[in-house]
Amino acid sequence: MYVCLCNGYTDKEIRTAVRENGVSTAEEAYLSLGNGFCCGACTDCANDLVKEELPNQRVLAAE
Numbered sequence: 377m378y379v380c381l382c383n384g385y386t387d388k389e390i391r392t393a394v395r396e397n398g399v400s401t402a403e404e405a406y407l408s409l410g411n412g413f414c415c416g417a418c419t420d421c422a423n424d425l426v427k428e429e430l431p432n433q434r435v436l437a438a439e
């Protein structure tokens with residue numbers, strides 16, 4: 377499902393960014409995908425997705 381029409385980001389891409397790129401905010405997730413917010417219409421939905429996905433974030437162990 378498209379979440380951000382300005383950037384063409386899907387819910388799956390945003391969830392993957394949270395899990396694998398170590399981001400913890402919607403803005404960071406967007407930037408890791410290439411572009412930040414544009415019109416901002418998707419902000420609430422993107423924030424909800426990030427909050428939902430944070431418990432599944434991969435934690436890298438320090439060596």
Ligand code: FES
Pocket residue numbers: 379380381382383412413414415416417418419
């Ligand atoms: S729809 Fe996401 S910034 Fe416009």
